[in-house]
Amino acid sequence: MAFNMDKSEANGGANAFNYAESTMTDVTFIDHSGESRKVPATSGMTLMEVAIKHQVPGIDAECGGACACATCHVYVEPEWMEAVGQPASMEEDMLDFAFDVRPNSRLSCQIKISDALDGLRVHTPVRQS
Amino acid sequence: MTDHDDAVIKTDALIIGAGPVGLFAVFELGLLDIKSHLIDILPKIGGQCAELYPEKPIYDIPGFPVVTGQQLVNNLLQQIEPFHPEFHLGEMVVSVARHESEQGIVFHVETDGGKRFEAKTVLVAAGGGSFQPKKPPIPEIDRYENTSVFYAVRQMESLRDHHVLIVGGGDSALDWALNLQSVAARVTLMHRRDEFRAAPHSVAKMRELVAEGKMDLLFGQVTGLEGAGGQLTAAQCKGMDQATFTVPCDRMLPFFGLTMKLGPIAEWGLNLHENLIPVDTEKFETSTPGIFAIGDINTYPGKLKLILSGFHEAALAAQKAHRYIYPDKRLLFQYTTSSTSLQKKLGVNG
Structure with missing residues (x-):
């Protein structure tokens, strides 16, 4: 994918993860100030889990992934919206508790990483709660 | 009776937080003849289990292959019923102060609703802090x-x-x-x-x-x-x-909706580390003797934020709490399966 060329991130230590059994992909989180962090992700993890594992700021995930708190809100870059898909109705309900919800808003605990999302780019909001 | 102000609620143990760990602390304290009052900022019992995931299955409670947050809370309430805990809901603790009285050390605790407590020991089981509006x-x-x-x-x-x-x-x-x-x-x-x-x-x-x-x-x-x-x-x-x-x-x-904030805990004079309360792993006591911290709110080397860890911490904190409340009584370790005295307290032995 075109986004593999991104060179703006500084998380050099993150490629220490190397699970022989699972496929590794890269995802990029861009915070509200424009700083971007590219981190490795394993298929099957949720995007929220990837963020927590790599201590990506801007994702609070208070409820630990139960789709119960809306503090892992992200904006999916428009090019990725189709691959990521639309929120289910439970997630749409929970987005009512998020702020500045846009058509590309998703809760990262409900996005499962797969090969199809290699290179995914999402933006984190100013504040989760 | 003493001539103290009637408005002050006196209790052996005051538990701050009515989530699963606070509830189980009632049980472990109760077995040691320690009476508990509980305070919670939410208008309902159960903490995060009731507020964040009442319908969500939990898979790592020992003995329960699967139980929902609300079922766990209901079971705990049934389990602690013999000890008649008293709940003060919708109240946020704003201050905790240590005082020396003629009977020894006591803690004066006040809520934002104006309730005042005098407790011989305090257990902070406040999870992620207090739920506050987003x-x-x-x-x-x-x-x-x-x-x-x-x-x-x-x-x-x-x-x-x-x-x-x-x-x-x-x-x-x-x-x-x-x-x-x-x-x-x-x-x-x-x-x-x-x-x-x-x-x-x-x-x-x-x-x-x-x-x-x-x-x-x-x-x-x-x-x-x-x-x-x-x-x-x-x-x-x-x-x-x-x-x-x-x-x-x-x-x-x-x-x-609500979000978890540490809230006034930071003002109670306890040592804090990254918004958590450091404790030892023998008694789960804080930097203030007589105040314990159990469950997600505490930290120690190897800490896991699991409900089951909080249950263990409650049991050990209760042992030390007994020493404060009954300094002259020797504590005998007993099992609920065999001790007639514990069974009487639980109301299961005629």
């Missing part, structure tokens, strides 16, 4: 908080004859829209979409009032506030189609 990241909203913007309604009368903008689409937003509709000069409900998570009968009632012209319903999100000196005059809003519009109002009530 505040929308609207620029300068803090300038209007508590004068024009409120996250809870204490007195409906305070909103009489005001133009009230209620923001949100859940039960709180709908309930207050319906309740205030007859009190306020005008109620406007704003939600980001034309779907509501609230109880269907509330939604139906709201739509009825809107159809009758008795209140307004708008779709959008608040992006800015207009006013001066804390007095709101209008809210700037954006629809889902990105069109902007202004809603005149002098009161705004945002209802976006």
Whole structure:
């Protein structure tokens, strides 16, 4: 994918993860100030889990992934919206508790990483709660 | 009886937080003849289990292959029933102070609701801190908080004859829209979409009032506030189609659910580390002797934020609490399976 060329991130230590059994992909989180962090992700993890594992700021995930708190809100870059898909109705309900919800808003605990999302780019909001 | 103020509630143990760990502490303390009162900021028992995931299955409670948050809370309530714990709900502890009295060390604890307690020992089982309303990241909203913007309604009368903008689409937003509709000069409900998570009968009632012209319903999100000196005059809003519009109002009530904040715990004089309370792993006691911290709120080398860890911590803290409350009594370790004395306390031995 075109986004593999991104060179703006500084998380050099993150490629220490190397699970022989699972496929590794890269995802990029861009915070509200424009700083971007590219981190490795394993298929099957949720995007929220990837963020927590790599201590990506801007994702609070208070409820630990139960789709119960809306503090892992992200904006999916428009090019990725189709691959990521639309929120289910439970997630749409929970987005009512998020702020500045846009058509590309998703809760990262409900996005499962797969090969199809290699290179995914999402933006984190100013504040989760 | 002593000549102390009757308004002060006296207890052996005061447990701050009525989540699963606080509840199980009642059990472990109760077996040692220690009577407990519990305080929680939520209006219901169960902490995160009840507030965040009542219907979600939990898979790592020993002996329960699967149990929902609410089932676990219900089971714990049944388990601690023999010890008659007393609950003080919807109250936030604002201060904890250590005092020396003629009977020894006691702790004076006060809530935001004005309740006062005198406890021989305090167990902080406050999880992630206190649940507090989420505040929308609207620029300068803090300038209007508590004068024009409120996250809870204490007195409906305070909103009489005001133009009230209620923001949100859940039960709180709908309930207050319906309740205030007859009190306020005008109620406007704003939600980001034309779907509501609230109880269907509330939604139906709201739509009825809107159809009758008795209140307004708008779709959008608040992006800015207009006013001066804390007095709101209008809210700037954006629809889902990105069109902007202004809603005149002098009161705004945002209802976006709850979030966990450490809250006043930081002011109780306990040592803290990254918003957690360091404890030892023998007694789970804090830097203040007589105050324990158990469950997600504490930290120690190897800490796991699991409910089962909190249960273990409650059992060990209770042992040490016994030494404070009954300094002259020797504590015999006993099993509930075989001890007639424990079985009597549990009400299972005639």
